[in-house]
Amino acid sequence: MSKPIVILGAGGLAREVQYIFDALRETGEDIRLLGFIVDAEYGQPGTIVNDLPILGDLSWLAANAEKVQAICGVGESHLRYQFVKRAEETGVAFTNAIHPNCTFSRYVTFGKGVVLAAGCNLTSQIALADHVHLNLATTIGHDVVMEPFSTTAPGAHISGNVTMQTGAYLGTGAAVIPKKTVGAWSIVGAGAVVTKDLPANVTAVGAPAKVIKTRAAGWHALR
Helix, strand or coil: CCCCEEEECCCHHHHHHHHHHHHHHHCCCCCCEEEEECCHHHCCCCCEECCEEEEECHHHHHHHCCCCEEEECCCCHHHHHHHHHHHHCCCCEECCEECCCCECCCCEEECCCCEECCCCEECCCEEECCCCEECCCCEECCCCEECCCCEECCCCEECCCCEECCCCEECCCCEECCCCEECCCCEECCCCEECCCECCCEEEECCCCEEEEECCCCHHHCC
16 A cells, blocks of 8 residues: 655645546545645645645654655746755655546656646657656657656647756747757746747747746745
8 A cells, every 4th residue: 555645735736736636546546645735834734725634844744754755736846846855855755646637658757756737648758857747738749858847837738859957847838849948947938939949047938939037047946
């Protein structure tokens, strides 16, 4: 019997992760959700969210790290990075959350802490690193690399031979044409179309996507 699962965060994406596990349970998988882990300013222990309790903060996780497994339900790449790095200090193991109606070939590899929401479609020779999140109805073509903490919002489309570097974020309905790279910790706005490589730490919008903002290196780790 697998260890029970706790979800880091209790906001919208965390509740979507809960839905994934509910769907897996309906297929007969042994899924035991205990509740949510949040910092104290986001909710008090015992508060009920979607029929599950907030268990406590990371001190609760530290006290129970050997008894549970975790998954991060934080949508934004940089905020997920910050929460996961703190949670890793407790020694907790991370599991994956993959909705049962996702489709992917046997040539897709998964790291730990990966989330695939309903309707995702992945083809061949795709590598999803640790804590990658693919939101609703994301499509990914062949030979794509998604580095740790990279993220897609609903309806994003990634063509073949694309690299999403660490922490890169693709907004709702955005697309990347073949053989392009989205740089580490860069953000692509909703509906944008990436037609050329994007550097690290930028925000790009439009079709074709153009850089409108550049951040200092390391911004993603600042709280």
